[in-house]
Amino acid sequence: MMINRILLLCLFLLGFYGLMVLKNLVKKVFALSIQNSAVILLFIVEGSRIGDHAPILSEDQVRYVDPIPQALMLTAIVVGICVTALALALVYRLYQKYESLNVEEIQRKANNE
Amino acid sequence: MNSENLIVIQIVLPLSGAALCFVSKLLKSQTLQRLIDWFAAFLGLFVPLGLLFFLYPAVSQHPIQFYVGNQHPLIGIELRFDGVSWLLNVMGFITAATSWLYSRTAGPHTPEFSALFLIQTFALTATASSADLFNLFVCFEILGIASYALTAFSGKGRAFMAAFSYMAVSSTAMAIFLIGVFGIYRITGALSYDGIARYITRITTEAQIVGLGLSLVCIVIATAVRVAILPVYGWLPEAHATAPHAISAVLSGVLIKVPLFALGRFLFLLMSNVSAIDIVFKEILDVLKLSGTLTALVAVIFALSQRDVKRLLAYHSISQIGYVVSAWAIASPMAIAAAWMHAFYHALFKGLLFLSVGTVIDASGSKDVYTIRGAYKVGLIPTIAFFVGALSISAFPPFNGFASKAAIFYLHKGSWEYIILSIASVGTIASMIKLSRMFIPEGKSAKARPEYNPNILVLKPVTGFWLKVSLVIFALACVMGGLFSKEMGRLAGLLVGTETNPVPTHLFTLNSIKGTLSLLAQGVLLYLFVISLPGKYITHKIETRQPSFAGLLFAFSLGIGLLGTLVLLRH
Numbered sequence: 086m087m088i089n090r091i092l093l094l095c096l097f098l099l100g101f102y103g104l105m106v107l108k109n110l111v112k113k114v115f116a117l118s119i120q121n122s123a124v125i126l127l128f129i130v131e132g133s134r135i136g137d138h139a140p141i142l143s144e145d146q147v148r149y150v151d152p153i154p155q156a157l158m159l160t161a162i163v164v165g166i167c168v169t170a171l172a173l174a175l176v177y178r179l180y181q182k183y184e185s186l187n188v189e190e191i192q193r194k195a196n197n198e
Numbered sequence: 199m200n201s202e203n204l205i206v207i208q209i210v211l212p213l214s215g216a217a218l219c220f221v222s223k224l225l226k227s228q229t230l231q232r233l234i235d236w237f238a239a240f241l242g243l244f245v246p247l248g249l250l251f252f253l254y255p256a257v258s259q260h261p262i263q264f265y266v267g268n269q270h271p272l273i274g275i276e277l278r279f280d281g282v283s284w285l286l287n288v289m290g291f292i293t294a295a296t297s298w299l300y301s302r303t304a305g306p307h308t309p310e311f312s313a314l315f316l317i318q319t320f321a322l323t324a325t326a327s328s329a330d331l332f333n334l335f336v337c338f339e340i341l342g343i344a345s346y347a348l349t350a351f352s353g354k355g356r357a358f359m360a361a362f363s364y365m366a367v368s369s370t371a372m373a374i375f376l377i378g379v380f381g382i383y384r385i386t387g388a389l390s391y392d393g394i395a396r397y398i399t400r401i402t403t404e405a406q407i408v409g410l411g412l413s414l415v416c417i418v419i420a421t422a423v424r425v426a427i428l429p430v431y432g433w434l435p436e437a438h439a440t441a442p443h444a445i446s447a448v449l450s451g452v453l454i455k456v457p458l459f460a461l462g463r464f465l466f467l468l469m470s471n472v473s474a475i476d477i478v479f480k481e482i483l484d485v486l487k488l489s490g491t492l493t494a495l496v497a498v499i500f501a502l503s504q505r506d507v508k509r510l511l512a513y514h515s516i517s518q519i520g521y522v523v524s525a526w527a528i529a530s531p532m533a534i535a536a537a538w539m540h541a542f543y544h545a546l547f548k549g550l551l552f553l554s555v556g557t558v559i560d561a562s563g564s565k566d567v568y569t570i571r572g573a574y575k576v577g578l579i580p581t582i583a584f585f586v587g588a589l590s591i592s593a594f595p596p597f598n599g600f601a602s603k604a605a606i607f608y609l610h611k612g613s614w615e616y617i618i619l620s621i622a623s624v625g626t627i628a629s630m631i632k633l634s635r636m637f638i639p640e641g642k643s644a645k646a647r648p649e650y651n652p653n654i655l656v657l658k659p660v661t662g663f664w665l666k667v668s669l670v671i672f673a674l675a676c677v678m679g680g681l682f683s684k685e686m687g688r689l690a691g692l693l694v695g696t697e698t699n700p701v702p703t704h705l706f707t708l709n710s711i712k713g714t715l716s717l718l719a720q721g722v723l724l725y726l727f728v729i730s731l732p733g734k735y736i737t738h739k740i741e742t743r744q745p746s747f748a749g750l751l752f753a754f755s756l757g758i759g760l761l762g763t764l765v766l767l768r769h
Binding site (some may be wrong): 097101104105106110113117120121123124127128131153154157160161164167168171172175176178179182183188191192194195196198 | 332335336339343346347350354355356358359361362365366369370373376377380383384389744746747748751752755
């Protein structure tokens with residue numbers, strides 16, 4: 086149980102590290118996506134432990150898995166895709182303008198404008 | 199029609215307006231396109247303002263709570279439209295509608311712009327009445343995505359980079375927000391505010407209190423990124439400075455405050471329950487009050503150092519939000535009313551400043567406060583508008599900033615916050631004097647300077663009916679807000695549930711005018727120091743210090759780490 090949480094934390098921190106340290110903008114977008122996936126996995130993995138049957142309504146009352154965390158994550162995945170799409174669009178426009186994906190180079194060029 | 203339907207219509211109207219704008223893109227005829235755009239904006243920005251008027255009688259009695267479409271509570275979206283939601287909507291729609299009018303003259307004119315603008319407005323009103331943590335998350339995300347795209351709309355390289363940084367920090371914050379939501383759901387088994395409030399009273403074990411405390415820290419810090427207070431404000435100046443002027447006005451005026459008050463609707467509801475966790479709330483709010491007060495001072499020092507006029511105004515927004523947070527964190531109904539008043543008045547005068555300064559920037563082609571001269575040539579209305587805004591933000595009677603700042607100072611009377619905020623006001627006055635330099639006529643000596651650029655100084659009077667209309671609306675609102683501040687205070691007080699008026703009864707007295715004059719004198723002294731040689735050296739050092747990408751994220755993790763450690767240590 087604990088190992089799950091530790092692994093998920095590692096995944097999240099990996100994304101955070103990538104977003105903070107990597108210079109390439111596309112890789113930063115990947116990192117953003119990894120970060121988001123870590124949170125989604127947290128909901129799914131932890132949420133699946135509330136109850137133990139498939140959430141299908143039937144005659145006999147069973148302790149089925151709480152469906153809410155999974156349902157919420159569908160929304161979160163959609164939101165994540167929107168953010169990724171917009172991020173990639175911004176990166177593309179930045180590349181068109183400065184012909185580089187290196188964040189430091191872009192910031193230097195932008196400040197000299 | 200019952201008030202529940204009115205609320206749903208009011209939320210859905212901006213969204214339908216956005217859909218109309220997208221449809222208008224399909225049309226070939228330019229005139230038809232523009233006509234549909236106008237109709238969409240009328241539907242999405244002006245009609246909801248009218249609806250709010252009809253909602254007032256119901257809201258002033260009691261909050262309206264319901265599930266959209268009468269769905270089952272398990273699957274339905276719960277909305278809670280209370281006094282604070284009403285106040286936030288008034289602020290949002292007035293600022294958004296006026297700024298949109300400005301964009302009709304100054305641009306951008308494309309249907310996509312209007313569509314995104316309306317989606318952002320939709321997210322604002324949905325955030326203001328959300329009563330469910332997950333729904334709040336979704337609203338924050340829509341609000342965010344629309345604003346990242348709108349920031350990039352000016353098409354400049356810097357704007358793209360600013361939008362990217364804003365998005366990176368803000369998305370990370372939202373991931374943390376989700377973790378907080380998960381923690382709360384795991385412990386209380388509920389997502390709606392009411393459900394959480396019910397379960398929270400049963401919490402007794404230390405492990406649950408710590409777990410809930412840490413989840414709250416995640417949610418509070420994630421929201422603080424949107425609100426832009428210390429230490430997580432780094433994304434704001436660049437984003438607000440590079441966005442189109444109409445968007446800057448909405449971003450600074452409304453977008454940074456709605457998340458704060460939405461968070462307040464959640465926190466204060468939980469706090470009203472007597473439970474073991476109340477102590478954690480108090481600690482978090484104390485930290486926010488400290489952070490808000492310091493933000494007011496630190497940001498104004500940065501503002502004073504800027505050359506770029508729009509960056510100067512952006513730092514002012516951070517400083518003013520500091521005032522709002524410092525009052526809001528007291529958490530009494532009167533404090534919330536005062537915080538809302540300042541938030542609303544700030545939306546009006548900052549909108550006015552961004553739009554009038556934007557007009558000067560567009561006319562002169564420069565953003566440098568030291569190069570622009572003779573800005574009065576752009577016309578009488580922008581000039582008057584600028585000075586109304588500058589006097590309001592510097593809290594001169596009888597303008598609106600004077601009343602709302604008086605309300606906030608009244609709350610802090612006798613505490614250390616009072617002193618810090620007073621120093622910050624001196625900084626505000628000094629930086630407004632600096633900004634007013636743009637209106638000094640160009641002297642003969644200016645032409646001799648090496649940085650003199652003859653093209654910049656050819657300022658022509660601006661034309662454009664809607665530009666002037668928007669400036670006049672904001673300016674009138676600033677003056678009226680000041681003159682009728684007591685009535686506004688009573689209204690805000692009633693809607694948040696208190697009989698006492700946050701605005702002090704003796705507002706325009708001889709003493710207050712004396713106080714203003716002494717602040718003005720200190721402001722002038724501070725300004726003289728800034729333009730002196732050592733002052734120039736210091737401000738130049740501060741100005742060139744730009745937050746890097748990694749720095750933004752580092753500040754965020756620092757904030758979350760500090761507040762988390764505080765909660766862990768105390769329990």
